[in-house]
Amino acid sequence: MGVDPLREIEDPSDLRRLPREALPGVAAALREELVSVGAEVGGHFAGSLGAVELTVGLHWVFDTPRDRIVWDVGHQTYGHKALTGRREGLRRIKRADGPSGFLRRVESPHDVFGAGHAGTSISAALGLAEAARRLGEPRRVVAVIGDGGATAGMAFEALNHAGHLGSDVRVVWNDNGMAIAPNVGGLARTGDVAGLVRALGLAYRGPVDGHDLSALVPALQQLRDASGPSLLHVRTRKGCGYPPAEADPFGWHATGPFEVAGGTRGGGAGAPSWTVAFADALARIADRDPRVVAITAAMPDGTGLDRFARRHPKRVYDVGIAEQHGVTFAAGLAAEGLRPVCAIYSTFLQRAFDQIVHDVALQDLPVTFALDRAGLVGGDGPTHHGVFDLAYLRAIPGLVVAAPRDENELQHLLATAVDCGRPFALRFPRGAAPGAALDPEPKPLPLGRGERLRAGSDAAIVALGKAVDVAREAADRLACRGISVAVVDARYAKPLDHELLWDVAEASRLVVTVEDHVRAGGFGSAVLECLEPRRRNLRVRCLGIGDRFVDHGDAAEQWRAEGMDVDAVVRSVEEGLG
């Protein structure tokens, strides 16, 4: 290819000026660009490669952004970003100075509806289509959803509503047989997308080869010209065009930088992650307790359950991107005496809030929730921060809510959760764990008891989870300045260790709380509630995330900006005392 055809495409309107014969060349160049970007900075990779022709075809056939393309999740939209003026930015993707790894309305008029969680696109598109009808706008609206994303119940709800309304809404069903991991579900077994779609009252077209633009473009044109709710079934290969990713699309769903030739990747050296610590602790607990089974909502890798499954292959359920079902399914298992552990990211467990209340906690069933990626997650940004869980969970009667400060506390808290026979949520953050030495066996800890890690007479810092290390470092630094500060690892956000907190509060004039969570209704708020009845001459300062969605960027920088880092804790103690 002599000239780079992407250079001429600032905007999809430039693409649409090209003849149809030029599209394969554009697709090839786009694929090359995505491989080059992936090799340089990593990111969500295999999904975008599989959607290259689809992306080119959609922007060529539809009059974007006047016509609305609603992408699901965003894992497959690097090509879309490149064709909509963000090609250069892709090399800074997920950095504070670069574009989001997902879709954001504020980023581009081409991101007509934001995403980051799966399964929302058909609902949003139906809303856009109904609005267009009401407003008399002749625009077309297309949702692009993967077969993985479509395991989410809300996608079914949306298809069913579309079939009811009869609106002119279009759906492209991007069927690559995968969620992040190979897709699950009866539908994935039968492959009868047509049967499902027709039963719900939509017109079905396809399947069409999503890498053959000579078939895909006419199919998209037919979809464009259809009226009523219509679905086009497109078959693609995740990772298409980059042989290592085609051979292992699961492994290449997301990647760090790599060498293009051969696909050699840096590998995950460095400190073990919280995820691995969780998986290994769960495996040890399951070794001795046959009641333990584990549940993932289509994220066996992200949650560490693939690692757990190496030791206990018959004790993992992948329910699909179906957090609601997963939680109630777990409640059913627990009702018969098993001890299910739902390993779901904090942000995705939001999907199952009602099921936690109605099916688990109200029935006091022993389900453990392992909330990975709790707190600020850095580059994945606001769709993925797990910063509401303490608020939404601690309101639920009887639920235990805990967070470990290191891997050793993690294994003991997980044993506590499985042993205690109560609904139990355990949150831990993204990334590297501190590297604590492990006791030989996970052992249950007393429920609702925190730990005073150091004594102090001037003030006390009460922290939870990852924030405990911040508290310790702040106390060290304050000690050098002659300020004596106690440090408490609360361990539980609920039930709080009232005795310990009262002890600490009575011994000092100032309590500072630190948490990796929004302040509204969070851990600090729980400490305020706890101390209120008995406090005298006490000040309390609560550090945590303010009332805003935190953008993507570096996690340490996010902690600093939100006033939760060591400097902020030191400052808060000094100001509180001064």
Added chain:
Amino acid sequence: MGVDPLREIEDPSDLRRLPREALPGVAAALREELVSVGAEVGGHFAGSLGAVELTVGLHWVFDTPRDRIVWDVGHQTYGHKALTGRREGLRRIKRADGPSGFLRRVESPHDVFGAGHAGTSISAALGLAEAARRLGEPRRVVAVIGDGGATAGMAFEALNHAGHLGSDVRVVWNDNGMAIAPNVGGLARTGDVAGLVRALGLAYRGPVDGHDLSALVPALQQLRDASGPSLLHVRTRKGCGYPPAEADPFGWHATGPFEVAGGTRGGGAGAPSWTVAFADALARIADRDPRVVAITAAMPDGTGLDRFARRHPKRVYDVGIAEQHGVTFAAGLAAEGLRPVCAIYSTFLQRAFDQIVHDVALQDLPVTFALDRAGLVGGDGPTHHGVFDLAYLRAIPGLVVAAPRDENELQHLLATAVDCGRPFALRFPRGAAPGAALDPEPKPLPLGRGERLRAGSDAAIVALGKAVDVAREAADRLACRGISVAVVDARYAKPLDHELLWDVAEASRLVVTVEDHVRAGGFGSAVLECLEPRRRNLRVRCLGIGDRFVDHGDAAEQWRAEGMDVDAVVRSVEEGLG
């Protein structure tokens, strides 16, 4: 019918001792009993009438409770209760001294999985079935779900997972064409349950007439003897056997007491409800603002949107029991400039928590949430109390959260919500509104401003929503005892009126908060957060619901038991000052 055959049935095992020929007689007697109970005490009526033969057939064919019947929602289970030892109790249903109106594990070994929200039964049944397989128990598990309940996405998630696992789980699809109101959805249009079910990998049987025991019993026996995931499609008529209910199954979904002959009902005299006040206010706002559309998740009656639709028939969407989709659909409408109002009970909006965060608030879209039945709801009990919304909503950045003290404030807050262009949640309780006079026009109020209703120098009571009246009455009573108490209607839980609260706090030694919500993370907790930075010599006492699920019973009694009534507020002020 000479002898009452129900008298001999203490338990389903007694039923199973009867010959098959006796079942129609049992069904007739059961129906007569349900009509008699309904006439005497009201309750969920038409659904249970439609499930009489199904209930008799299931308990005769399956070895309950060793075999597990998992009923969805519970609206159809009065017959099940009567056959499982709770016949006499039905006359006290929903009262504190009677059985729940729904299903509760603690109430009977026959309630193998609790319910109250729709769509959970297949998930739970799949969990029970997998547990049986793991434990080597030969029991059978049957979920009984209505076609209305099956519009919930989690039911689809569960069917899809069942088709994947291939477990021996059985589903009875009780198809009466209704949710509470006539059912919606493309599937309801096509009627192709077989196509849907087979696409998801389950065996389909039926349809069978669910009122003809000679056809139903053999079909249930075949279902019992099936292996792998199987679904039996049963057609029933909601209200069957009681002509007024058959003629108007929507109107007779739930009822108060009535006269059996002719079906004359007492009618809803008395004070207008919050629901009516909401519907009328919304209609007035929609008169002048063409952007307003309304969304219900299968509850046009309960939310008042049927009333709204009389004035604006083309501006209501019933999305089915699909709160997740409904909220994201609303976000799509809002993204194009409309002003959707989602009218969803507080407890059911829990289903859409993630969509509020991810699709509405993160994108700062102007969707209004009208949360009816917020707070303690009385007879419907713990599955239906709306007592977590302040906690789960106020954690969400940028969301406005408000609650009116009367109908007039309701209309103004609703106008504020629609006008302000921000995500906005408005909660109001079940039942009769105070009967306040209405200003001629709904007018937007300033955002985040409360109202000082009376001045006072000794203490201040800060209350939200329905609790404001409690606060005023308590202040009156305290005034008689020489204690001068300010009363503040906070109006907003978020953003709080910091200035007003600080003013009030500086003027008094004691602040008492009152709310119709759990204390953990609720309104009082928000007040604590607000006052903390500037407080001096101040005590704060937060009244609200403790860390427990509140049983069904009388709402006023629930307020008393939770320490939120006038007596409790008076006591709290006196103790706090003393």
